[in-house]
Amino acid sequence: MTTVGQQAGLFERLRERVLPEREGIRFVDRPYASVQLLLLAAAGLLGFGVLMAVSTTIADSHSSGGATSMWTQMIREAEFVGVGLPVLWVALRLPPRAYRMLAYPSVVLAIVALVAVLVPGIGVGVFGARRWIDVGPLQLQPSEFAKVAILLWGGDLLARKQQLGTLRRARHLFLPLLPGFALVAALVMFEPDLGTTMCFMLILLGLLWMVGMPFRYFLVVVLAVAGSVTAFAVAAPYRVQRLTTFLHPFKDAKNSGFHTVEGLYALASGGVFGVGLGQGTSKYGWVPNASSDYVFAIIGEELGLIGCLAVLGLFGLLAYTGMRIARRNADPFVRLVAGGATVWLCGQAVINLGYVTGLLPVTGIPLPFISAGGTSLLASFFVLGMLVSFARHETPAVAAARKAERFGRRTRLERVLRIPVPKVYVAPKRRGARSGAIGGRPAAGAARRPAPARPSSAAASAARDTAATARRAAAPRPLRATGTDGTPRRTR
Template sequence: MPSATRTRQANRGPAALITPLTAWLTRPLASFHLLLAVFGLITVFGLVMVLSASSVDSFNKAGSTYNVFGRQVLYCLAGLVLFYIAVRVPVRLMRRYSLIMLTGCLGLLVLVLTPLGATVNGAQSWFIIAGISFQPVEFAKVAFALWGAHVLVTKRGLLGQYRHLLVPVVPGALLMFALVMLQPDLGSTLTLFIVLAALLWFAGAPLRLFGVVLLGALTAGVVLTYVADYRMARLTTFLDPGSDPAGRGYHAQQAKYALADGGLFGRGLGQGWSKWQYLPNAHNDFIFAVIGEELGFVGCTLVLVLFGTTAYVGMRIAARNTDPWIRLVSATLTVWLVGQAAINVGYVVGLLPITGLPLPLISSGGSSVVTTMLVFGLLANFARHEPEAIAALRSLGPGRVGRLLRLPTPQPYRPPVKRRPTRASTPPSRPGVKTPGAPAKRRGSGEARARGARSGPGSRAQTRGGHR
């Protein structure tokens, strides 16, 4: 009896929870369902925190506490449309038209620098149409990831040579860097660099190349910092936070005060003081500080767990696929999303200089939210293209989610057929004429016929008759 009791107590331990989770992760559509769960949780959590963090600012500017929240709901609805489209579009069409999408985004990056573009917060990086604003650079990141992966996968047999590894991906990235820095927008340039580095890393670029790229990026960052005064102010404030706490270091100091005020469990949802004009951009760039103040360390940990799960499921999708293009795109998009979240959390807690990058799917904003939902849709599409998922969908049917969303059955990956080199056909040999490259057997039969022709008139007649 005591041994049975000890066995039951052991089954109630952590192993009792890990075993069912491990068994569930072995299911064919586990990646797809886990991604949908994380996507839904981050979206709902972001809407709740935007409502809480923007209520005071919305009331002061528009007379309603739901002004920013209402726009955020509309952005989420538009993002859900793109999410649904991204889940349904065949993978081969994404890859085929990736160059067209990138060309269109480059055209928009050029147009935004003309009088058609609008300046917001000192950067001419927006289009405003019928009161709706969007940044073309956000969609350019997705298009660059799709096109760059297509080029690198197409040339994967030649990536051991630097000219095939770098051209045309790196020149295309430098062109985008230049167009974005003309706006100027250092934060978006940084995320574009993350996309480029992820493409090269997962394509198998050598480590010494990353040393050169990192050195070039640091050099460019130093030059750009010295060119603009506000960038130099951000850097000096990061190195010495207490140098100007009421001026240039005000944002960083108030964010730290909000995090410290939250403690372990926070002051309560909606009970934070930082959004009462103490913390600028509370519902956008510094929403993580509001989360820490109102939900405490527990709320911040929840955000980190959600993005950590996003990193896990994204890399799981990349590892379980057989299509090299899907593998490269999945890993690159995952690194971009999680990297941007890490940068936002890093500068809010004081580990990085302030760059103005939003927290994906949690900060308020139009282009960022819509693009992030598009990326989640692409990852969900790729999750359904895992070999085990395709086999299950084709044999057992689309499942509940597939029937609800009317998703098409994905096609299995078929690697390109390697063509065997064909041997050039040789013309028929004639007596006395030496055919270059003719097989030995044919030359031998020609010599036999020549010997027969020399043996007598009858033999020559037979040989001529054979030629007829």
């Protein structure tokens, strides 16, 4: 029979196994904690994605009347995962300076690809939307890669201006950032794709928030973004119908409100523990796009409230780790891009969960790492690898890696994946003045500080005499000593 002390020792050993501590250091304070937390969150979300892919492909094959085999859908998803894993490996090997070098070429290629989608014969149209390009056996969506490109470009642009000290002026803060985002968003709206346009707006708001924009400017940008999205939403009749359905989904539950109502029914039928993996019935023609847009409804039906809370917890862990990476890096480019990527992924998840639960209008945005979608999964793999690379370049992680290298040791992740040791960030020298100089030159219209007038020799001599007189007057008078007979004597 074990005593209370033995039980306490058993629990202490179990805790050390689960959350080991080194020399009294907490797990979250260890140098590579960000890498481990990020991989844990991504692995959990990808695990949910694999389970839902297996569960929903059976329903997709059944709804097509056997025209599409279950194995065909699974092989297609396996192809994108097979391409995504090398993308992840390459992305986590790249240092931050390589991402800065890719910023401008990637945004130019993204704009060219978005224009090519609109050209008949190149872009592939599905359900009235021209968003895809056929590349061999794969069908890619350039707007997903444009998200990564515009994120890198915006982060590099703001980081350079922040290092030069020119972000105090609204002109340098908004130009050419806002026109660049507006151009890419306009090309995506021509496809049309309102959901992806909202993702671009999330990236823009994330970058401006991370750079520390004044609240009054941030409020103006938020109102402008909300107004633009509303204007695009009411520009097409089917979007107006979606807004009306969002307000009253049960008035036309068989037609316009079918998506929202069936998604709510699927969530409600799962209860706390769900009906069991693969046992749900809503995916058989009731919930539309069960493998992509409404995959969270299937999770709620088959895995219940427990599964939904697990998904929310993993996205919360992803948000915490992304902001932790941004906070613990010395490179301003890494801080901006890591924060912008976190706002993008978690904001996209909030929008998806919002319209599945009826809190937001239906936009068709996939759930990151979980929804079935080839190009979206590839972009998520790339962003995950980029965040892992940034986590390895945190100041404590770089110091620990350099210390281990001196003793001939390397981490398990570096040994298995053959990742180079991260280098110490060296801040570039500032060539511009704080008054708004760009590239070491005074900003246009900036007033130069006048040189102080040099006093004449006579005035300088008089000033020196006056100062000497004031010092003598302010000096304490010497004490007077007395002799043996009491007669005062003057001290020298």
